[in-house]
Amino acid sequence: MTIFDSIVLGVVEGITEFLPISSTGHLILASELLRIPDSEYLKTFEIAIQLGAIGSVVALYWKSFFDVEILKRLAIGFIPTGVIGLAFYGIVKTYLLESTALVLWMLLLGGVALIVFELLHREPGDAPGSAHDISYLQAALIGLFQSIAIVPGVSRSAATIVGGLLLGIRRVAIVEFSFLLAVPTMLAATGLDLVKNASLFTPDQFLTLAIGFATAFLVALLAITWLLAFVRTRSFISFGVYRIVIALFFIAILL
Numbered sequence: 438m439t440i441f442d443s444i445v446l447g448v449v450e451g452i453t454e455f456l457p458i459s460s461t462g463h464l465i466l467a468s469e470l471l472r473i474p475d476s477e478y479l480k481t482f483e484i485a486i487q488l489g490a491i492g493s494v495v496a497l498y499w500k501s502f503f504d505v506e507i508l509k510r511l512a513i514g515f516i517p518t519g520v521i522g523l524a525f526y527g528i529v530k531t532y533l534l535e536s537t538a539l540v541l542w543m544l545l546l547g548g549v550a551l552i553v554f555e556l557l558h559r560e561p562g563d564a565p566g567s568a569h570d571i572s573y574l575q576a577a578l579i580g581l582f583q584s585i586a587i588v589p590g591v592s593r594s595a596a597t598i599v600g601g602l603l604l605g606i607r608r609v610a611i612v613e614f615s616f617l618l619a620v621p622t623m624l625a626a627t628g629l630d631l632v633k634n635a636s637l638f639t640p641d642q643f644l645t646l647a648i649g650f651a652t653a654f655l656v657a658l659l660a661i662t663w664l665l666a667f668v669r670t671r672s673f674i675s676f677g678v679y680r681i682v683i684a685l686f687f688i689a690i691l692l
Contacts, residue, residue, distance in 0.1 A: 443649035451656025454490035457595030462540040488627040489653030494616045510576040515621045517580035541684045543590025548680030555672040566607045568614045575604045
């Protein structure tokens with residue numbers, strides 16, 4: 438992997454991490470286009486680089502991580518994802534991250550599901566309007582929805598946001614909670630992977646990882662700000678359409 442590759446993947450990660458379009462799926466497809474050879478390092482890069490984007494949440498929402506009530510809800514939301522992620526870590530790393538076909542099908546089906554959901558969804562007037570208003574049960578259920586995203590192409594953001602909307606939470610509130618829940622989730626996922634594989638990396642590989650990390654951080658700062666403004670006045674139908682178009686495009690050229 439070259440420095441150019443790491444910058445491109447960092448930009449892709451920064452843009453897609455918090456949008457309901459699957460950052461992991463886009464990283465896999467971008468790696469295909471860049472013709473980066475499949476390796477254990479590439480798989481770890483695609484997981485670890487997400488921590489750069491997550492750092493932007495800490496930078497923007499650092500006060501929330503000193504709020505005990507929010508921390509309680511994040512802990513409860515993380516438990517289902519942590520347990521399921523740890524149980525299926527080997528399967529995901531060995532098999533699912535290698536399947537471009539799986540990514541494309543998940544992008545396609547997820548796009549259809551997102552459009553159908555938005556056409557049918559009506560937000561209740563008494564929906565929780567902030568992370569403080571989310572109940573402990575809702576937090577746990579959001580964590581279960583998030584765990585679906587261990588399948589590449591599903592999108593962690595899409596799973597948590599749609600799950601939260603189904604549970605009757607306001608759009609802006611679940612989007613912000615999804616941002617916050619990404620922090621412990623990706624810290625755990627990246628930490629586990631680096632502990633298992635860091636000893637295998639060369640100094641050059643650590644350099645490309647650091648460059649991708651920094652790029653993802655800077656781009657994600659802009660993406661978060663844009664998404665929060667977007668969801669105040671618009672639905673996610675356009676993201677569903679995008680998922681379908683990008684899936685069909687890559688099916689045509691790769692499969």
